[in-house]
Amino acid sequence: MISLRRISKFFNKGKVTEVVALNDISLQINKGEFVVIVGANGSGKTTLLNIIEGSQMPTAGTIEINGQDVTPFPEYKRSRWVARVFQNPNNGTAPDLTILDNFRLASLRTQRKNLIIGVNEVFKKKVQEKISDLGMGLENKTDQLMGNLSGGQRQALTLLMSVMDDTDILLLDEPTAALDPKSALVVMNLADKLNKNLGITTVLITHNLKDAVAYGNRLIQLQEGKIARDLNTEDKTAVLIQEIYQWFE
Amino acid sequence: MSQFYLTAVQLSICLGPMALGIFITMKIFNIPDITTDGSYTLGAVVTAVLLTNHWTALAVLPVCMLAGAAAGICTGLIHTKLRIDALLAGILVMTGLYSVNLIILGRSNTPLINMATLFNDFSIFKTDLYNQLFVALIIIIILIFLLRYLLLTDFGIAMRATGNNPVMTKSMGINNDIIKIIGLAIANALTALSGFLVAQYQNFTDINMGIGIVITGLGSVLIADALRIWMNVTNVGLQILLVLAGSLLFQLVLAFTLAMGIDPNFLKLVTALFVLLIVALPRVSQKLRGSISNNSKI
Numbered sequence: 001m002i003s004l005r006r007i008s009k010f011f012n013k014g015k016v017t018e019v020v021a022l023n024d025i026s027l028q029i030n031k032g033e034f035v036v037i038v039g040a041n042g043s044g045k046t047t048l049l050n051i052i053e054g055s056q057m058p059t060a061g062t063i064e065i066n067g068q069d070v071t072p073f074p075e076y077k078r079s080r081w082v083a084r085v086f087q088n089p090n091n092g093t094a095p096d097l098t099i100l101d102n103f104r105l106a107s108l109r110t111q112r113k114n115l116i117i118g119v120n121e122v123f124k125k126k127v128q129e130k131i132s133d134l135g136m137g138l139e140n141k142t143d144q145l146m147g148n149l150s151g152g153q154r155q156a157l158t159l160l161m162s163v164m165d166d167t168d169i170l171l172l173d174e175p176t177a178a179l180d181p182k183s184a185l186v187v188m189n190l191a192d193k194l195n196k197n198l199g200i201t202t203v204l205i206t207h208n209l210k211d212a213v214a215y216g217n218r219l220i221q222l223q224e225g226k227i228a229r230d231l232n233t234e235d236k237t238a239v240l241i242q243e244i245y246q247w248f249e
Numbered sequence: 250m251s252q253f254y255l256t257a258v259q260l261s262i263c264l265g266p267m268a269l270g271i272f273i274t275m276k277i278f279n280i281p282d283i284t285t286d287g288s289y290t291l292g293a294v295v296t297a298v299l300l301t302n303h304w305t306a307l308a309v310l311p312v313c314m315l316a317g318a319a320a321g322i323c324t325g326l327i328h329t330k331l332r333i334d335a336l337l338a339g340i341l342v343m344t345g346l347y348s349v350n351l352i353i354l355g356r357s358n359t360p361l362i363n364m365a366t367l368f369n370d371f372s373i374f375k376t377d378l379y380n381q382l383f384v385a386l387i388i389i390i391i392l393i394f395l396l397r398y399l400l401l402t403d404f405g406i407a408m409r410a411t412g413n414n415p416v417m418t419k420s421m422g423i424n425n426d427i428i429k430i431i432g433l434a435i436a437n438a439l440t441a442l443s444g445f446l447v448a449q450y451q452n453f454t455d456i457n458m459g460i461g462i463v464i465t466g467l468g469s470v471l472i473a474d475a476l477r478i479w480m481n482v483t484n485v486g487l488q489i490l491l492v493l494a495g496s497l498l499f500q501l502v503l504a505f506t507l508a509m510g511i512d513p514n515f516l517k518l519v520t521a522l523f524v525l526l527i528v529a530l531p532r533v534s535q536k537l538r539g540s541i542s543n544n545s546k547i
Binding site (some may be wrong): 053055074075076079080082083084086090091092093094095096097098101102104105106108109110111113114115116117118119145152 | 402409420421
């Protein structure tokens, strides 16, 4: 569960160039919810995700994860609960490391990285089994460098990597923005499957209104750093894409 | 003449750990660390002082490496905690180490002739040079295995990923600052190990022996990198071997230059020009290839 209480984020505070990215936002996301966030550019969507992840600290307010105040925790400490898939497929993986090495690191996200060699045949088999579910034919290429894969393949693997270790919250920051339609569908279906099968609390930011309607059970619109609309499952099911378009006018 | 080139091989092995240290900072962590000049001399200075105080060479070895690691930790702390550019942090520590080294040594140089060093403790072969080569090879082989093991462990993967994609590693629960400090400590411990070996190999320690040594290590790593790209090497163990091959090639080129009769005063200049050549050659050839393909398009 994520609880944001009176979160504000100012950039260049007190200067002429001051920007209010988030303005006194309070939000509770329950365990297992799949929340989709839409909003115009500069509405504060990515800042909100950054603040949940811990890569940016709020100017004011507190954030709790599973009842624990994590406001002062940096990103690497919050990774105990939070996994993130970035907009840019290059950000989620280490390109000069093999697929196996990347998965090994992901499997230890909440654990210590010890002086033992964990990449062995047993681990390789486990990774191959997970990857084969994607149907991308990557299961026999686990010794390849991650950088040799396409953006879609890397993004799908990043998503799989996020559940290699215990994960409570999955943050998806426009994960399909740089992908072709086929890869985008694979990634979105996988995200949906992970949310439904594993009960992982999921927050998706998207500019794709079809995805906003098709996935998730709650829809939030951010506008100028505030929550303009918050639709529950029932209202979200009833909403039409044309209506969402009108929100941006 | 073969003896002359064998001494170059011996020197390349002694400088191998330093090249591996620079490989860790430059290629694994993407940090331009020039603490090297200071930590190399620090290793040699600690060796000289402890050997003259009748310590055995094997007892001196861990102390040297710990001293080098301490220098690396200083650079790491300045870089990560004070958010000072790694290059400047390295320059600051290197400059400070000059005085530290001078204070530890007590004078500008110390001869180590007729002392029990690592190289004259073992006499398996009749020729001194062969004995020295044998000892240095044993040390470097142990080092290759240890470093390869380290880089393949879970911690090693975290090290490699930190330099490769720091954004990703933070989301993987890695404290980038801590891992960089540990990396700089390991790298400078290896550099101090080179100081330890070279001081005993040349039988003296000089306060200025580290000046410009970073260029030698840099050259070795750049040669290794060119070979790695050319041979498409991804294996960690092979990358380590390529760095040592780079160190060997570098010393052989310098030996060849000297054998050609060039004034030793020009050696540093030749070293710098050689490194420039290694860096510039791939870029120039890439540019030429680009212009040729552009012309062919026209």
